[in-house]
Amino acid sequence: MNLDVKKLFEEPSLIQITTWARGVIENKDARDVVFALANAGSKEGKYVQAWENYVDLPDRVGVPVRAYARISDEPLLSKYVYENEHPDVVVLTNEALVKGNDVLQGMKPGGVLIVNTKRDPEYILKFLKDTTYLGTIGCIDATEVAGHVQTLSGAEGATDASGIGVGVGAVLAGAVVKAKSIVKPENVLSSVQNEEACRYGYDEVRLVTVNTTFPEFKPAPKKPLGPEDLPFAGTVPSVDKENEKRITGNWRSERPVWSKERCTNCLLCWVNCPDSVVVYKTPEAADFTNLKYCKGCGICAEVCPTKAITMVPELDFED
Amino acid sequence: MGKKRLISGVVATAEAVRLADVDVITSFPIRPYTGIMSELARMVADGELDAEFIHADGEHAQLSIVYGASAAGARTFTGSSGVGVTYAMEVYSPISGTRLPVHMAIADRTLDPPGDFGSEHTEAESCRDQCWIQGWAATPQEALDLTLLYYRIGEDPRVLLPQYACQDGYFVSHIAGEVEIPDEGQVKEFLPPYKNKHSLNISDPMIIGAQIEPEMGPPLQYQRYIAIQEARKVIAEAYKEFGEIFGRKYSPFVEEYMTDDAEVVIFIQGAHSVTARNVALKLRNHGEKVGVVQLRTLRPFPTEIVRDVLSRFKAVGAVDNSVNYGIAGDGGVLLSEARTALYGLGDKTKTVGFVGGLGGEVITMEEFYKMYAKLKEIAKTGKVERDSYWLPYEL
Numbered sequence: 001m002n003l004d005v006k007k008l009f010e011e012p013s014l015i016q017i018t019t020w021a022r023g024v025i026e027n028k029d030a031r032d033v034v035f036a037l038a039n040a041g042s043k044e045g046k047y048v049q050a051w052e053n054y055v056d057l058p059d060r061v062g063v064p065v066r067a068y069a070r071i072s073d074e075p076l077l078s079k080y081v082y083e084n085e086h087p088d089v090v091v092l093t094n095e096a097l098v099k100g101n102d103v104l105q106g107m108k109p110g111g112v113l114i115v116n117t118k119r120d121p122e123y124i125l126k127f128l129k130d131t132t133y134l135g136t137i138g139c140i141d142a143t144e145v146a147g148h149v150q151t152l153s154g155a156e157g158a159t160d161a162s163g164i165g166v167g168v169g170a171v172l173a174g175a176v177v178k179a180k181s182i183v184k185p186e187n188v189l190s191s192v193q194n195e196e197a198c199r200y201g202y203d204e205v206r207l208v209t210v211n212t213t214f215p216e217f218k219p220a221p222k223k224p225l226g227p228e229d230l231p232f233a234g235t236v237p238s239v240d241k242e243n244e245k246r247i248t249g250n251w252r253s254e255r256p257v258w259s260k261e262r263c264t265n266c267l268l269c270w271v272n273c274p275d276s277v278v279v280y281k282t283p284e285a286a287d288f289t290n291l292k293y294c295k296g297c298g299i300c301a302e303v304c305p306t307k308a309i310t311m312v313p314e315l316d317f318e319d
Numbered sequence: 320m321g322k323k324r325l326i327s328g329v330v331a332t333a334e335a336v337r338l339a340d341v342d343v344i345t346s347f348p349i350r351p352y353t354g355i356m357s358e359l360a361r362m363v364a365d366g367e368l369d370a371e372f373i374h375a376d377g378e379h380a381q382l383s384i385v386y387g388a389s390a391a392g393a394r395t396f397t398g399s400s401g402v403g404v405t406y407a408m409e410v411y412s413p414i415s416g417t418r419l420p421v422h423m424a425i426a427d428r429t430l431d432p433p434g435d436f437g438s439e440h441t442e443a444e445s446c447r448d449q450c451w452i453q454g455w456a457a458t459p460q461e462a463l464d465l466t467l468l469y470y471r472i473g474e475d476p477r478v479l480l481p482q483y484a485c486q487d488g489y490f491v492s493h494i495a496g497e498v499e500i501p502d503e504g505q506v507k508e509f510l511p512p513y514k515n516k517h518s519l520n521i522s523d524p525m526i527i528g529a530q531i532e533p534e535m536g537p538p539l540q541y542q543r544y545i546a547i548q549e550a551r552k553v554i555a556e557a558y559k560e561f562g563e564i565f566g567r568k569y570s571p572f573v574e575e576y577m578t579d580d581a582e583v584v585i586f587i588q589g590a591h592s593v594t595a596r597n598v599a600l601k602l603r604n605h606g607e608k609v610g611v612v613q614l615r616t617l618r619p620f621p622t623e624i625v626r627d628v629l630s631r632f633k634a635v636g637a638v639d640n641s642v643n644y645g646i647a648g649d650g651g652v653l654l655s656e657a658r659t660a661l662y663g664l665g666d667k668t669k670t671v672g673f674v675g676g677l678g679g680e681v682i683t684m685e686e687f688y689k690m691y692a693k694l695k696e697i698a699k700t701g702k703v704e705r706d707s708y709w710l711p712y713e714l
Contacts, residue, residue: 055532082533225534227541233418233479234531234539235517238524 013073016084021093023063032169034069040187041071062251096314098127100250109214110135116142121208140205142171146197165192174201252296254311262308269300321501328491329354331459335466338506342393345381351488352400352426378403382410389419392518401428404442415450420473421481426492437679438488441641452482453618455589459496487590572621574613581610583694587638588614598687625660633698634669640676650707672707
């Protein structure tokens with residue numbers, strides 16, 4: 001056989017939708033977006049699947065997690081995959097996800113990014129490293145109108161008894177079909193519990209065109225790991241300082257801001273921080289110097305007796 | 320030169336463990352393995368062997384403890400039988416995956432129910448694909464030798480894999496045979512101290528069994544796969560050197576008996592191969608061209624050697640002393656793997672399976688006679704009427 005394998009397995013009508021969210025607190029919202037769109041596609045006789053990323057760590061609060069939908073006019077060839085490698089649409093249920101996550105990775109030319117934020121698209125764009133293939137960005141404050149729904153119902157491949165599209169997921173699904181007509185808006189409306197919220201997303205999303213022309217799309221084929229790429233027997237040196245392989249700063253939606261004036265150096269924050277973010281050198285030099293591991297849990301602000309620590313939205317900071 | 324004694328397989332195994340100077344032993348009683356445990360406990364109590372002896376609260380714990388001890392750099396020994404072997408199933412893959420040369424003696428016992436303590440290879444064979452070195456001893460002498468050989472093979476830096484040294488319960492484990500017990504000096508020459516590439520070290524901590532992602536699965540499985548491939552070479556080398564040092568020369572993978580001009584052979588492993596040989600000898604005296612091919616190493620399976628050997632005969636009867644309910648051909652592992660080894664060579668060598676000795680029942684000489692008669696019939700007519708026969712009901 002001498003076939004062009006890339007051409008042979010092409011799926012030209014396949015649309016890939018990827019939603020990024022925060023573990024536990026927004027898993028359900030991410031699932032709602034992809035299930036609402038897939039269910040709408042199903043109503044139109046399209047071939048669909050929707051699922052949660054299996055490799056992410058969904059039971060850690062704040063960890064970036066993903067949910068996916070695939071919608072096609074043709075039967076799905078590549079059904080058993082872990083990820084959407086080349087999304088047409090990326091949705092963020094939380095604005096801070098633009099930091100520390102390559103959310104546009106692999107995006108197809110002319111792709112769409114929808115962000116749940118009250119900020120302007122132009123401000124969000126500042127945080128995106130490579131927007132070469134991004135066609136449109138849309139911002140909508142979904143939390144304002146619908147709120148996050150926290151439930152384990154529907155997690156781990158089980159049935160969602162709480163209903164699809166109750167919270168921000170409905171808003172964001174509406175915004176998606178406004179930006180890109182993947183499925184008919186009326187079918188999305190009839191696939192969510194909260195129609196009003198969905199309609200709001202469709203009507204109110206602020207869309208901005210980013211690029212209209214794109215360089216040739218040539219994604220590099222994935223190279224499998226070889227036996228020499230992993231340590232002998234999978235054993236690894238134990239971490240006794242910092243774990244560079246598990247940076248957790250991108251779990252953070254709010255940043256602790258420390259006021260030197262109010263601080264009495266009681267070090268309760270140093271004692272309570274679960275991630276050793278508060279670095280204690282001398283009593284005069286306790287500082288929040290290691291934010292790359294700060295998950296934004298807020299325990300430090302909670303335990304501080306003098307309110308020297310306040311939690312500030314992460315996207316207020318441009319660094 | 321060592322001295323000769325008349326001892327059972329359990330004592331022979333314990334003697335080998337003493338000679339191997341193991342560091343950590345874990346135990347939990349179950350017949351017929353219990354004798355090994357008792358003998359070792361006596362040795363440690365009497366000061367014949369300086370080892371940590373840990374009586375575990377079950378077989379899962381037995382294996383878990385030697386897993387940790389081996390990771391800490393200790394030479395370890397454990398053992399079990401029957402449902403004890405299957406209870407510890409979870410721990411087998413982690414041990415081989417961490418590339419720790421834990422040594423386990425299995426004195427076979429039928430799986431429940433009911434609580435039959437007779438021997439069957441079922442329990443040990445059900446663990447055969449966990450990347451452990453595995454083979455059967457047919458006599459107490461072989462039990463002793465297999466123990467020493469497996470420490471040497473498993474601890475070789477090119478292999479670093481655990482081993483199941485199996486012996487048929489009761490037949491080998493409890494019936495005494497003449498055993499030459501080697502000198503400690505000979506064993507020292509044959510078996511260098513255990514040294515792993517990675518051992519737990521308090522000043523250089525290491526994580527074992529960290530969570531990985533699916534894409535890291537193939538490379539790690541491939542490392543293990545290469546190790547068991549490499550073991551074939553190391554097994555051959557170790558048996559050769561064993562023969563030179565101890566004077567007992569074994570064929571490392573398959574032992575042929577009266578096969579030179581044989582037309583039909585029994586393909587078998589473990590204790591019952593001794594009976595098969597005796598029957599073959601009797602039949603030879605009456606001019607029948609029959610022989611025995613004894614499989615010594617089940618894992619890694621010696622595919623090419625089995626192919627080369629078995630393809631010389633007109634008919635091969637694979638005797639399985641185990642249950643593999645619903646398996647292709649309704650025989651057992653030996654039938655399936657013999658057929659796989661012979662695949663592609665055409666129809667010159669006919670194969671048929673015999674399932675016998677279940678529950679620990681004796682495979683009688685009369686039964687072997689019937690098997691040979693069936694094989695002769697197949698060789699003559701060239702017709703295989705069925706894939707396999709369950710003894711004593713179907714033959």
